[in-house]
Amino acid sequence: IEANLGLSADEIETALITNNEDLARIHIALLKGIPPVNKKLKLNVDDGWVIATAKKLSDWWSWVAEGANPFEKNRGKEVETFKEQDPVNRLFILKALCEVRLEQNDAVCYITDEMKKGVSIGNFRKDKLGSASDGAIYWYVGDSTIGHRLYKEDVLVGFKNNWKGKDGRLTKPVTNIQWETVATNLNEFLEISVTFPAEMFFMCISLFSTDI
Incomplete structure (x- = not known):
């Protein structure tokens, strides 16, 4: 995406909620990197970016x-x-479009070239911050431009009994993944991070404090 979009996490979230002009800007920036490119894509022109x-x-x-x-x-x-x-x-639609953009040759070549230079894969793919004692997985995303977010991922696996036939058995497990934004500022980070293991706690505070 064009670096000059300069949208914060709050602005992106607002765009997804209100379907405003910023959401159009994000989609158009992605679409311009997916051939064949429609050069007529512009803001506020019959919502052509949606089509x-x-x-x-x-x-x-x-x-x-x-x-x-x-x-x-x-x-x-x-x-x-x-x-x-x-x-x-x-959000799911936007994520799918991001995945398509990532599959394009220029994006693949860029990531490959950067990694050959020694750039960490973490610059392109987020790794989990860690897991809490209750099994919840935490992910950190942030920098001075978009702001800071700590997300919680709960993976719930359920089984249903299948009573058909002579012997009942469990059917294929059903996985339900739930996401929650748990921290957007330092106070919220401190409040939630006290429940983390020590190593994860200090990593969390260090990441959040980098751009303060």
């Missing part, structure tokens, strides 16, 4: 996302469909 997004994802959805493609049910009504989505579904 372009739907077209890109129609070819890629099964490779980069899970579940049904929300645009498939109402072909020809992509703009209306997008406006009807809740913020979570808009």
Whole structure:
């Protein structure tokens, strides 16, 4: 994405909630890196970026996302469909488009070249900060531009009994992943991090304090 977008995490979250111009800017920046490029894509022009997004994802959805493609049910009504989505579904659509952008040759070559120079893979792929005693997984994302976020990932695995046949048995497990934003400022980081193991606690505070 163009570096000059300069959007903070708050602005990105607001864009997903309100479907504002910033959300269009993000999508257009991604679309410009996915050939064939529509050079006519502009802000506030008949929401053409939504139609372009739907077209890109129609070819890629099964490779980069899970579940049904929300645009498939109402072909020809992509703009209306997008406006009807809740913020979570808009996030899934944006994530899928990011995955498509990452698959393009220039992105792959850039990452490969940077790693040959000794740049850490962590610059391109987030690793988990750690796990708490209750099994929750924590992820940190942040810098001086977007701000700081600590996310909690709960992975819940459930089994259902299948009583058909002579002997009942457990069916294939159903995995449910839930995400929660647990900290957006230093006070919230301190409050949640006291429950972490010592090593994870100091890593968390160190990361958050870097740009303060």
